[in-house]
Amino acid sequence: MVSTARPYFLSLMLLVAGCDEDAATPSATPVAPAPVPDAGPGAELGRLEGLSGEVRLERGGKLLPAVAGPLHGGDAVETGAGGAATVRFPDGRSVEVGPDARFAMGEDSGGIVMQVERGIILSRVPAGARPSSPGAKKVTLSILTPFGLTRVGSDAPSEVSVAVEKDAGRVEVRLGAIEFVGKDGQELRAAQGEAVAVAGGKVELVRTPRVVELAPIPVTVRLGAGRAEVRPQGTVRWRPVKKQGEVLSPGDGVRTRPGGTAVLALEGSSSVLSLGSGTELVLESAGQGGTTDEARVDLRQGGLGLQLAQGRTSRVVLPGLGLEGSGAGLEVRRTATGYRVDAFTGQVTLVRGESRQPLRAGERATLEGTSGAARVEPLAPAPLALSMGDGAEVYHQGLSEVAFTWEGEGAAQVEVATDAGFTRPVLTGTVYRPFVNVSAPARGTLYWRVRREDGTEMAKGSASFAPERPSKDLDRVRNVVPEGPEKTTIFYQDKPPAVTFTYGAEASAAKYRVAVYRVGALGTPVAERIVPDTRAALDAGALVEGSYLWSVTPLSASGAQLKGGRMNKLELVYDNSVPELVVASPRNGTRAAEKVRATGVAPVDARLSINGRPIPLDGKHRFSTWVEPVGTPPMLVFKMNRPGAPEVHTVRTLKPRGP
CATH class of the missing domain: 2.60.120.1440 (Jelly Rolls)
Known part of the structure; x- marks a missing residue:
């Protein structure tokens, strides 16, 4: 529906009238082209960011390569064949500028004016847009082109594309609504799914979006x-x-x-x-x-x-x-x-x-x-969050994503790549919160860096990813204890190991009885086995830390003792000098519960946390605690810090709870 033109539209129409003499009938009193209104020295209208390819800034009559930073009244920006840039306004609105484009910044009593001379720009007002700093006002944006003026509000989400060609122009409303005033004073309102097309001086409201042949x-x-x-x-x-x-x-x-x-x-x-x-x-x-x-x-x-x-x-x-x-x-x-x-x-x-x-x-x-x-x-940060620093190690089996985090609020440019030179990018672009989630590779290294809008570096880091290394705990090791006068000492880490006793064969023996006693308690064995050969095995955990005596007695087929057994010495000693974190439980694929038990052992000088909660270690640097899983699928993230060494993260992924 056409409404009465507002006074500020009429004033801007004077600017429009001189931009393209062939596109409309000359007025009785010709109006000379006016420069874009200047906001005055020091007045910042928006910020230039997201630069790629060839982008140039014209300021004070000088045309130089553009850098991220503030845009003032009178500034002009142009992009080359492969160039692109984004203009960010204080209220959260953004304008994306495509290749081969040129625009200039200005301001009048109605708000900010962007004068687009050529190319395609895309104005976006996201849902929930709000001022980036206290006291910042909403932006009323008018897009001035050789064929007319487009006013885009900021009270509701919108997405508007403006294309300026040599002899034509087009305004497509993908979301929201706009007001358009042609050079002849014709005023139109276009809503989502509609477009204003201008060609040969004719303005037309197109209700069917143009289909581009691909x-x-x-x-x-x-x-x-x-x-x-x-x-x-x-x-x-x-x-x-x-x-x-x-x-x-x-x-x-x-x-x-x-x-x-x-x-x-x-x-x-x-x-x-x-x-x-x-x-x-x-x-x-x-x-x-x-x-x-x-x-x-x-x-x-x-x-x-x-x-x-x-x-x-x-x-x-x-x-x-x-x-x-x-x-x-x-x-x-x-x-x-x-x-x-x-x-x-x-x-x-x-x-x-x-x-x-x-x-x-x-x-x-x-x-x-x-x-x-x-x-x-x-969007919440991924359960595994890595902060600034190089060399973090991540061991996992099926981890879907990782978060890179940094200090500082506001929009920033993020780059993530698989090489230190950032020539093989994984993820690039603008972020508005101090983290970014990235898919975690099964193997390999990710490099990341964060820059402010003016190009200064805020943070950077790198992290390597790989399947979890084979456990170093000794529950899979069977220590052999031979018969003889020398004491056998077994050092173990994590939990007591399996033990195999060996001894010489007795010619007439049909079987052997092996008995193990605590030193000072020979009345009752702590473990006893009757076996048919010269090896007797005890499972892991059958013997705990301490000093033992053990004997082997040959037996006849009827079980009669053939000769007395000789006592041998054995000692199990806990050694907490593990070189890396050993997680005994839970295993990958364990069914999740509201809480699961986490056990293991850490190096002597290590500090440990699970899902962000510091975990106390006992005198032998072992831990055993209940932990609530996080994320989807549920997981436990073990983080180990050691002096002078990079962070080590071990992720155990659990099976979701079900009926």
Whole structure:
């Protein structure tokens, strides 16, 4: 519905009138092009962040390479062919700028004005947007273009794309609503699913979103770790992914075995799809057109990591759910009732039919069925959280994710890669809380760093991941104790070991009786065995720490004693000099309960915590305590600190409780 033009619209229309003389009939009194209104020295209107590729800043008549930092009235920003950037405003709104774009910043009595000369920009107001600092006001944003003015409010979530071409323009409303004023004074209001198209001086409200024709592009699958398999369309047999990688055809299936990972790369785009452990999907199609990439997949089970290309509109379409964004990192997981989407970096739009719902870094969306809005809630850090520092060691079996944490609030740029030079990125983008969750590799090293909006480094670190090393406890070791005059001493760690007594054969003996006594208590043996050969075994734990005497007596077939046994000496001594943490229980796969018992032994100089709770050690550095499991699936995270050594984390994953 058209309403009476407001006074500030009329004043801005004077600016618009001189921007494109061929696009409208000249007025009786020509108006000279006016510069973008200057906010005045020192007035900060927004902040430039998320720079990639070629980005330049024009300030005070000088054009220089742009860096993250404040934007003032009169500043202009332009991007090259592969460039992209984001402008962040105090109220939480963001504007994403694509390649080959130019805009300038200004302000008038109605609010902030962005004058877009060319390219595509995407304005987003996320749900729950709020000022980034006390006293900050909501932003009224007007986008001024050669063909008209678009006003985007900040009272409700919105997502608006503005495209400026040489002889045409288009404003698409993906979420929320906008007010548009053309150069001829025509005022329109466009809502979600509508677009304002301008061509040849004609303004039109388009009610059917424009469909971009996408040209098919190849998708290559490569093995990440463990085992991944491909099933070509029309076949029933799965085969291993080729070592050099291979191009998929529509209808081909890909799956990973437990502990395995694989990566799908779209040709001509930096968007990457990563299959986690135990994931299966079918590639339906992939295409590209203009600044849009799209991949259609049927995720049948497991989790799919997504890193969407920066500076482009990237779409991943699954049955009943579309994901659309630029530069966002997230994970989509199949559930019994629908999907779970975790946004790690950037922002993405959830599309279900006509419904469009924003999701930003640090949020989780739960979707059930095939329609309806998602339930959005804050994303919690993963149970295993690593802070700043290099060399942390993580031993696990099936850990799904890890959190990297740092000090400091506010938006920041995060990079996670598998190499120290950050040339093989795993996750990149903007975050709004002081942590980021990342899929944990079965093996390998992750490097991470965090930068402020102005480019200064806030934190960095690295961590290695591997399956838990074989236990060093001695319950699997059988110590041999020979007969003889010398005392045998057995040093053990964790718990008393199994013991095997050996002795010489007696020619007429049919069997042997071995008896073990505590020193000073020869009246009753603590252990006794009758065996037919010259070896007698006691299970682990049959003898505890202490001093013992033991004897072997040969017996006839009827059980008669053939000769007296000679006493031999044995001593079991606890030695707490273990070089690493030994976790005796619980084992991986143990069924979880409200509380489970955790036992083991730590090195002498170690400090230990379980699920963040400090655990006391006894005089021999053993521990035995009850612990509440955390996370899904339930787990216990053992963290060990030693002077001058990196942190060591051992994760025991339990079986969920059930009926």
